[in-house]
Amino acid sequence: MRIINASMNEFAQKGYLNASTNQIVKEAEISKGILFHYFKNKKELFLFLYDFAVDTLKEDYFGRLDTASSDIFERLRQISAYKLEILGRFPEIYNFLMAAHFEESGEVKHDIQKRDNELLQKGYGKVYENIDFSLFKEGIDIKRTIEIITWSVEGFAIREQEKLKHSDNLEQDYQNILAGFDPYLDILKKSFYK
Amino acid sequence: MRIINASMNEFAQKGYLNASTNQIVKEAEISKGILFHYFKNKKELFLFLYDFAVDTLKEDYFGRLDTASSDIFERLRQISAYKLEILGRFPEIYNFLMAAHFEESGEVKHDIQKRDNELLQKGYGKVYENIDFSLFKEGIDIKRTIEIITWSVEGFAIREQEKLKHSDNLEQDYQNILAGFDPYLDILKKSFYK
């Protein structure tokens, strides 16, 4: 639907408050009226898009986490590969979700965070489900170690994502990113595993 | 200056685009005219504030990095203490800088990023200046290891900052945060140092 595409782009680019419904209807080539015929107001449109985006990605992402390896580094590698694939297949949706996640506007922050928390709990729950903790060194503080691993992965992801914004050959870059990820995982593995 | 305080708060709370010059003049109890007499337009005001904030913090922050220990973990601990102290002494300035750093509005994003990059380069340069790399395990990839350490520190900082937003006893919380930081540094130290 033209509305969905246009508004996702607008929200992803400018955030909730600065996104302009005028701009959306112009980009979608629809009339002012029809936008508010389908969506009661800006907020409802935004939250609908969020739910729509989550639903679209849910299968492709969570569905595939099930069969992952019990080695946490192996699993993180798989997850990263999935994420990159999704980023490639639904770039607008992914970008919108990221923007929504970091949305600061009070009007929607609360609603998004509620949805986000459920999602993250479910998501992180799956990520760290059935992990074989016996592979870690004896005596190590596993809870904090996993936090460190998580922060490292996120840090890497954010840095690489930034680079992608100006990329012109996405497919190639995805491969490079994945390849560049391994050395970091190796360091972590050697340091934290037996 | 009342203008500076009022506009910093406004920008920090609402971001660049949604900050209202009307609100600023109301809060600063000045006239519309004088604001645009001193600052040609909203953008110039914003960038002035950024430079002002950076200048204010520069001394307190960078000035003290010089004498820091050559043990990277010791140094990171000191830096974190400095940051928390600054956050306590200039909360508005700190908040404004953070908001400016994550500002997404196209109109100022470019200018801020340019300044940010210089700052970060200088900042990170100092953070990792004169570090004694011989303390690290033999054969470890030092560059990437330091990145992992950085991401971990940042991850911790972001998580704790989120908590601070709803705090009512800041001084006490600062101490708790610093105390809570050590276990993570310990894990990293044991894993990466000889």
Add this chain to the structure above:
Amino acid sequence: MRIINASMNEFAQKGYLNASTNQIVKEAEISKGILFHYFKNKKELFLFLYDFAVDTLKEDYFGRLDTASSDIFERLRQISAYKLEILGRFPEIYNFLMAAHFEESGEVKHDIQKRDNELLQKGYGKVYENIDFSLFKEGIDIKRTIEIITWSVEGFAIREQEKLKHSDNLEQDYQNILAGFDPYLDILKKSFYK
């Protein structure tokens, strides 16, 4: 018909201009199209409702005036009883008619006033038909005296109607109003009759 009920309420509450066809179709649970299929436009709907309301009340009201007493005070008492009864049996219709009568919107004012005038002439005609004027004091200006009586009755009616808006026990209040009416009629009777 659901359309009639819904639109009467809407017009009665908000007046002609602010009544919303959107609200009407929502309340009537019909589609936008069918409303404008039956009624060319808002104005036609409004005027139809008016005629419908008048037709509905005509019988119940005018029909019963015929057999009334020739004593004007007795007749006014009966009329008031009828009015109250109608107000109780068709409150929406009555309210709509009142609102329509005082409608100020230029678009329909003219049409309503034309209908209103005919109605009033016919109505007042009947009210004062076959009245026994010989009961009045000699020498009194009967035309003006009857005007005074009319204004008094209307003044009383308006005041009591205002009270009814916040009533929770209508049936009881109707009785009280009728009972409270008599002292006024007595005063008028004693003053104007022989």
Add this chain to the structure above:
Amino acid sequence: MRIINASMNEFAQKGYLNASTNQIVKEAEISKGILFHYFKNKKELFLFLYDFAVDTLKEDYFGRLDTASSDIFERLRQISAYKLEILGRFPEIYNFLMAAHFEESGEVKHDIQKRDNELLQKGYGKVYENIDFSLFKEGIDIKRTIEIITWSVEGFAIREQEKLKHSDNLEQDYQNILAGFDPYLDILKKSFYK
């Protein structure tokens, strides 16, 4: 002020809700912005106009009630003369006040009624202040009799006002109205006074 004139006319003609701020600025030949620079919103403009109108009339009306005769009919005659004079000197203000008094829009109804009640209490208080009730017939129910008188005066006033709307020679009509008022007062006087 052009704003005051233009908005009074607009509100008087169309009521609160249907009055258009666009129409006001067009008629006043000002910009959209300046209207909302002076008045925070439509409601505040409306209530300001109300207070302004009341203040303007207060002196001319209430100020002169003081020295009135203690004969209620004489006093009513004077009041009517004052009202007509005011209607002639400030027709827009008078019309606006009448419209505001009958305003039904929920948004302002409450505020207007609060102000109205104070005004009416003060107004009616003065009207019936120091009236010589000993002039009434013995045994008559004075409270209700005065209500009847009031309703009669109001009924007459409303009827005559309606006529004035289409008048082209106001001054002459005022005289005619006042002259036409006397016969009614005479009837009431003869009937209710000793």
Add this chain to the structure above:
DNA sequence: AATGAATGAGGCTTCATTCAT
């Protein structure tokens, strides 16, 4: 007979900026 998608003008309000004083 009935639906609801579609339109675009108009609703109130806020905006950054200018300018005469």
Add this chain to the structure above:
DNA sequence: AATGAATGAAGCCTCATTCAT
């Protein structure tokens, strides 16, 4: 240096009405 009146575009949203199905 300082005021605040003035502008008009743009903000979100609602409106009555039309039309293809």
